[in-house]
Amino acid sequence: MNIYIDEDAIDDKPKCIICTQPLGSLVILDCQHTFCEACIDEWIRKNASFPLCRRQVETNYVLTKISDLHICNQLDCLPVRCLQCQKNGIQQNRFKKHIKRCSKSRITIFSDSIQNRLNHIKSTIRSKYNSLEIPTPQRRVTPTIEPIQQQFTYHSPIQNNKQQIYNSRLIPTTVRLSCLENLANELIYDIFDYLDTNDIYFGFFYLNNRFENLYINLNNAFQLNLSNISKIDFEYYHKNVLEPNKNRIKILYLTNPFTIDLIFSPPRLISTYNQIEKIVFDNIHSKYLINILKHLICLPKLHSLTLSSIDYIENPSILFIHICRLTKLKYCQLTYQTKETRLIDFNECQQSSIENFIINGYFPYESLEKFLICFPKLHSLSIHRLVRLGDYSFEINFNPIELKNLKSVSFELDSIYFELLKKIFKNFFTYIEILTISVFNSSANFFHAEKWEEFISSSLPNLRILDYQNRYSGAMNHFICACRSGGFSSEFWTNKQWFFHNQYNDRLKSDDGLFFTINPYRRKTHEFYWEHYYNTRSNIHEDSFTSVKQISIHGTQTYMDCCVYFPNVNELTIYDCGSISTSLNKILPLQQLNKLIINSKKFRFKDILNLINVTSNLKTFKLYYHSIDGDQLKIIEQSDIYQSVLNKNQIENLEIIHCCCSLKEILFFSQLFSKLKTFQIEIIRKEFISIMRYLLLKMSHLVFLCIKDLPKIYSNKLNILIKSDNLLEHYFIKFINRDLYLWY
Structure with a gap:
């Protein structure tokens, strides 16, 4: 409940006479009086008249909204007072945010709410911790629920003494309430075991001194994820969680470009978080990225580092120099973008302890030898993209390097021809067991099965798993693939259980296509075309795509049955109008989606709304949008689907x-x-x-x-x-x- 600072000094006109509160969603009647939309709608339905002039109207009277932003903005700025903490001067439009943080707010919790929350924790929080690659508590949730059920009393219709309790009025007619404060500390800590540190702080820290002390004395190692948090919430969090618990934080995940600047300003402050084992900094400004890297050497337990720059990196060499100085590091994922690709200088780099390295950025193959010299302990290496800087008349003579620990390599190739690829692998990667290769519009040799057989037999004797994708476009590449792809079904390939599929949109007569390994399909992303080559005659089975998390859909749906299904997809990108159809649920679980991208301006907005309507768990939406005029927007707003x-x-x-x-x-x-x-x-x-x-x-x-x-x-x-x-x-x-x- 909120009231005006000085009730007598406020004009009655900006208030609704029904609820006596500042006007919310503003409507005006024929009599020119203004009211809150919800208030007047309920009044008319009950009384069939106007409140002031008492004019009789139909109960289905159409309300007229006032859209004047100036009036609405003035109403939003009216000062109010919180009756709980007595704070004055809160603007009306900020009152809801204040209530969420109000130190005097009282929380009433029903026992079934606690039980539902813990059931939700079983299915979501554990998977969330697993994705962070940390050990989760092995405690079962059921024993935690039982003591809660003992302390909270239900008034259930099936209780034998229902009538007696009701008649004696010992408790309210529906349910007996109990305070959370009545729970033992041990039971509250059991609940905390299954909650994120952020949830514990914002849900319990400000309840009272007891819960504040319970939070402060938590024995758990902190794992902090500060995404989508407001600045004022962050300031509270920084003061009460980050600063007092520097020595307890083991995992720090920051995606906001502002928070990194605030926590580590000056950058040397990161050295005070001496228990950190894993860091994820996403969307960090290049200036702060370099400065923070200089001080990570002071973190003795740091073994996992993920960095992503939000702007251009002038010289990636400096990143590798500082990363090599982190002597305890085992895992590193580095994402950067440059305005132009140039050689990376490793002359100042010392040998690194990193075992798993992922590079998301343009990396020149000319720098590959010096890179591998600096990272001799690699077990897996992934580079997106491996590019060629020089022209085809100039080749580098590599010195062979034995990397016996390196078992998995993943490259996305750009302007690397087949013979050069063979040369690279012959010198550096002869011990690998897992190979992932992606090429685009490559030379004809990448479609030549016999050349691949010779390459694998001579240079990759230990290869067990091959994950190959060749994306092509143009009539010539389409023709070459059609002619030569049959060679990949010979005895050499079938004996190794390596099967291939050529996917293209035959119905649209397109020359774009994808040639890839299948059974099993190992990638988390996939390009799907509505076309008849997904059928039982191919090597694709219904359960071939269990690894796929992100799917992109092209083309127009065909009338033929599709035998593939993507059971674990949670991100969907759609490129063509025909791909928005009622048949999407036949190939993927729409209710499971949390991210949707519409990558075309040709869609009707009502079709987009229909899709959103059946993806109830959607959290992120990216739209390639074309302008809609005001009249069309009004028509959409009046539709049932809207x-x-x-x-x-x-x-x-x-x-x-x-x-x-x-x-x-x-x-x-x-x-x-x-x-x-x-x-x-x-x-x-x-x-x-x-x-x-x-x-x-x-x-x-x-x-x-x-x-x-x-x-x-x-x-x-x-x-x-x-x-x-x-x-x-x-x-x-x-x-x-x-x-x-x-x-x-």
Whole structure:
């Protein structure tokens, strides 16, 4: 409950006379009186009249919304007071956020809510910990539920003494309530075992002194994931969790480009987190990336490092130099982008202890020999992409290196011809047992089965697993693949249980295709075409694609039955209009999806809504969008499918690509996806002020905003707007690669 600071000093007009609260969703009647939409709708349905003038109306009277942003913004800025903590001066639009953190808020918990929460923990939290590659508690959940059931009393219809209890009025007619404070410390710690550290903090820390002390005295090693957290929540968290528990944090996962700057400013502070074993820094600014790398050498237990830069790296050599100095490191994944590819200098690198290295970036094959000299203990190596810098007339003469521990190699090749590939493997990778190769529009030799047989027999005698993909386009490559792919069914391949499939869209007469190994299919990603080559005559079976997590769908659905299914997919990308169909659920579990990308501007928006409507667990949505005029938006808003999506969707992350959205379109998306926490868009620049004011006032859950493709002057404009209109108290602004980032 919230009331005005000075009730007598406030004009009655900005208040709803029914609920006496600040006007929320504003509507106006024929008598020109204004009310909250929910209040007046309920009044008319009950009384069939207007509250003030008592005019009689039908119960299905159509309400007229007021869309004047200026009026709505003024109402949102009205000051209110919290009756629980008595804090004054809270703006109406920020009151919900205040209630979530209010130190005087009281939480009532039903026993069935605890039980449901623990059941949910069984199926989700454990898998979440497994994905972090850490040991999970082996304690069973059932013994934890039983003591809770003993302390919480149900009033169940099947109890023998129901009538006696009801008549004597010993408890309320539905359920007896009990306070969480009545639970023993041991039982609360049992519950904490199955909760994320973040959930424990935000759910229990501020309840009272007892729960604060329980949290402080946790014996668990901390594993922190600070994604999609607001700035003010982060500040509380930094003060009460990070700083007091530096010596207990073992895993640190940061994806926000702002949080890394705040925690490790200056960068040498990272050396104080001396128990960290695993670090994941995603979307880190290159300037901070280099500075932090210099101080990671002070972490004696760090064995796993994942780094991803949000902007261009001028010289990747410096990254490898600092990584090689981390003497305890066993696993490293490095993602970077450069404006141009050039040789990487390893002359200053010392020999590294790394055993598993993943490089997501352009890596010149000319630097490969020196790289392998610096990483002699490698067990697995993955490079995306291995490129050739020089022309075809110049070749490097490698000195052979014996890497007996290196058993798995994965390369995505760019401009590397077949004979050069053979030379690379003959010199460096003769001991490998697992080979993953991806090529695109390669030379004809990559389709030559006999050359592959000779290459594997002579240079890769220990090879057990081959994962091969050759993506091609153009009539000539299509013809070559059709002519030569039959050679991959000879006795050499079948004896090793290596089977191949040539996939192309025959129905659309396209020359694009994919030639790949199958049974089993080992990759987490797959390109699927609606075409008749997925049938029982091929080597593909219904359970061939259990490894696939991300699927991209092309083409138009055929009328033939499809015998493949992708049971573990959670990310879907669609490229063609015909791929949005009712048959999607025949090839993948739509309810399981948490990320959807529509990679085309040709879709009807109602078709997109139909798809979102059946993907109820969707959290991330990326849309290649084309502008829709205001009249079309109104028609969509009046449709049943719009209302269904409005009420059901759980989307928290939205990115709109290749379209400068107007204020009307921003209104449309923000109302449809009201739970957004992160929003990435391009906007019409002349509406920048109006759009930013609306987003900051109306989107209560939003904590991270990215406006793409803007001149740098707009960061100053945004700062001036926020301060002049008093829109935010706590916020950070960054400008990276013509993109404006706001975190608040």
